[in-house]
Amino acid sequence: MTEQAKILLIEDEELSREPLTKLLKAAGYAVIGVESGEKAFQLLALEQFDIIVTDLFLPDVNGIDILKKVKERSPLTEVILITGHASAETAVKAMKEGAFDYITKPLNFEELQIIITKAVEKRQILNENVYLKKQLRDKFGFSNIIGNSAAMQKVFSRMKRVANTDSTVLILGESGTGKELVAKALHFNGLRREKPFIAVNCAAIPETLLESELFGHVKGAFTGAIRDKIGKFEAANFGTVFLDEIGIMPMHLQTKLLRVLQEQEVERVGSTKPIKLDVRIISATNVNLEEEVKRVKFREDLYYRLNVIPVTIPPLRERTEDILPLSMHFIEKNCLEMKQPVMTIQKEAIEILELYHWPGNVRELENAIERMVTLTDGSTITEQDVPTNIREQVMTRVTERGIDLAKTVSEIEKQMIIEALLLAKGVKAQAASMLKLNRTTLVEKMRRLGIENPG
Ligand SMILES: Nc1ncnc2c1ncn2[C@@H]1O[C@H](COP(=O)(O)OP(=O)(O)OP(=O)(O)O)[C@@H](O)[C@H]1O
Numbered sequence: 001m002t003e004q005a006k007i008l009l010i011e012d013e014e015l016s017r018e019p020l021t022k023l024l025k026a027a028g029y030a031v032i033g034v035e036s037g038e039k040a041f042q043l044l045a046l047e048q049f050d051i052i053v054t055d056l057f058l059p060d061v062n063g064i065d066i067l068k069k070v071k072e073r074s075p076l077t078e079v080i081l082i083t084g085h086a087s088a089e090t091a092v093k094a095m096k097e098g099a100f101d102y103i104t105k106p107l108n109f110e111e112l113q114i115i116i117t118k119a120v121e122k123r124q125i126l127n128e129n130v131y132l133k134k135q136l137r138d139k140f141g142f143s144n145i146i147g148n149s150a151a152m153q154k155v156f157s158r159m160k161r162v163a164n165t166d167s168t169v170l171i172l173g174e175s176g177t178g179k180e181l182v183a184k185a186l187h188f189n190g191l192r193r194e195k196p197f198i199a200v201n202c203a204a205i206p207e208t209l210l211e212s213e214l215f216g217h218v219k220g221a222f223t224g225a226i227r228d229k230i231g232k233f234e235a236a237n238f239g240t241v242f243l244d245e246i247g248i249m250p251m252h253l254q255t256k257l258l259r260v261l262q263e264q265e266v267e268r269v270g271s272t273k274p275i276k277l278d279v280r281i282i283s284a285t286n287v288n289l290e291e292e293v294k295r296v297k298f299r300e301d302l303y304y305r306l307n308v309i310p311v312t313i314p315p316l317r318e319r320t321e322d323i324l325p326l327s328m329h330f331i332e333k334n335c336l337e338m339k340q341p342v343m344t345i346q347k348e349a350i351e352i353l354e355l356y357h358w359p360g361n362v363r364e365l366e367n368a369i370e371r372m373v374t375l376t377d378g379s380t381i382t383e384q385d386v387p388t389n390i391r392e393q394v395m396t397r398v399t400e401r402g403i404d405l406a407k408t409v410s411e412i413e414k415q416m417i418i419e420a421l422l423l424a425k426g427v428k429a430q431a432a433s434m435l436k437l438n439r440t441t442l443v444e445k446m447r448r449l450g451i452e453n454p455g
Pocket residue numbers: 144145146147173174175176177178179180181182286326362363366
């Protein structure tokens with residue numbers, strides 16, 4: 001604990017309480033000493049303590065009752081009991097009720113200090129665990145997956161339905177659409193959240209190593225196998241294995257994977273001893289597996305086994321309404337990380353982002369926003385701050401899409417009629433003759449184009 005550990009000392013004998021309080025303070029703890037159970041309960045209602053050191057025999061309550069109450073209210077607080085005389089029976093009872101340890105009178109201060117140090121260490125580890133778990137939950141909570149579009153709402157509702165099950169999920173989507181984010185959210189919000197989440201990127205591991213990575217090997221199974229090694233499946237036991245880029249898995253491993261899934265057990269490479277498994281499988285791919293099945297590149301039976309619940313994340317360009325909330329989410333995230341006030345982004349800049357085709361999907365948007373936040377002076381991101389490659393691509397696409405001829409012609413027509421009317425000082429017959437039109441045609445055009453006589 002970087003902060004001082006907080007200790008509550010409950011001891012009715014002043015002659016013992018006062019010196020002990022001093023010694024503990026000198027040892028670097030924040031200590032409060034009280035003389036009765038009642039005083040202790042008053043304090044406990046107001047404050048949290050890391051450690052409670054209490055005499056077992058107090059005039060008003062029994063130390064065991066204090067222990068029970070503390071454990072009920074704040075299970076992470078450690079309680080150390082001081083007993084008048086060694087009574088094995090009381091000690092056993094205390095430990096059963098969850099005491100950290102006990103110490104007998106006459107007190108040996110050094111002994112007490114060792115016990116306290118151990119209790120503080122335990123608290124620290126527990127605190128870190130609680131903190132890390134909370135961090136993981138926050139980081140991979142559903143609320144961190146942004147998406148207002150109907151397509152993403154569909155993804156969320158499916159995720160909510162399957163998170164708390166052991167169903168096998170196949171996540172489909174282009175690169176950077178958030179497949180891994182979805183896989184982690186499913187795990188960290190599901191039944192197996194306290195157990196390991198092990199990701200294997202089938203594309204990043206050389207084919208020759210993939211088998212031993214997944215299933216482990218025994219010493220001597222092949223050159224270089226100098227000791228036994230457990231595979232990702234075993235490491236993930238009772239948790240989730242995330243098979244990323246499953247579409248690239250070589251055929252012979254597909255066969256082996258299928259067997260593992262069917263039998264629910266693995267054999268390490270070089271061994272014939274099966275090891276029982278209980279893992280949830282979530283896989284992801286950006287290749288069209290149905291096509292791969294047709295091309296006989298992917299086993300059909302494996303495909304059906306993996307594709308129990310499909311979750312399809314559409315490309316970003318097909319859900320442009322997510323671009324604004326995603327941009328704001330990333331702006332906020334980056335600004336907070338850089339410890340600066342959260343910037344705003346101009347509508348025109350968002351419009352460009354909405355027109356871009358995002359081949360790298362959300363990942364590309366995340367990177368672009370990071371760049372904009374870093375490079376923008378001031379508090380507003382403008383059109384000019386949008387990376388050049390994005391702006392250029394959008395401009396080219398707008399021009400490629402061509403000019404709307406009818407619209408452009410009407411605009412030119414309108415402009416010329418207004419000019420003629422101005423020159424003719426509003427005399428329609430004169431303006432009509434300048435435009436080589438008859439008067440009724442001019443009046444008709446003015447009505448259609450919404451022109452007021454400016455003359
Ligand atoms: N809907 C979303 N909300 C917030 N962040 C997202 C969203 N989708 C993706 N991201 C972010 O975009 C980045 C890419 O996401 P992720 O790695 O999950 O994509 P992927 O589909 O697994 O990509 P690849 O196919 O390249 O492996 C991550 O930083 C992720 O946090």
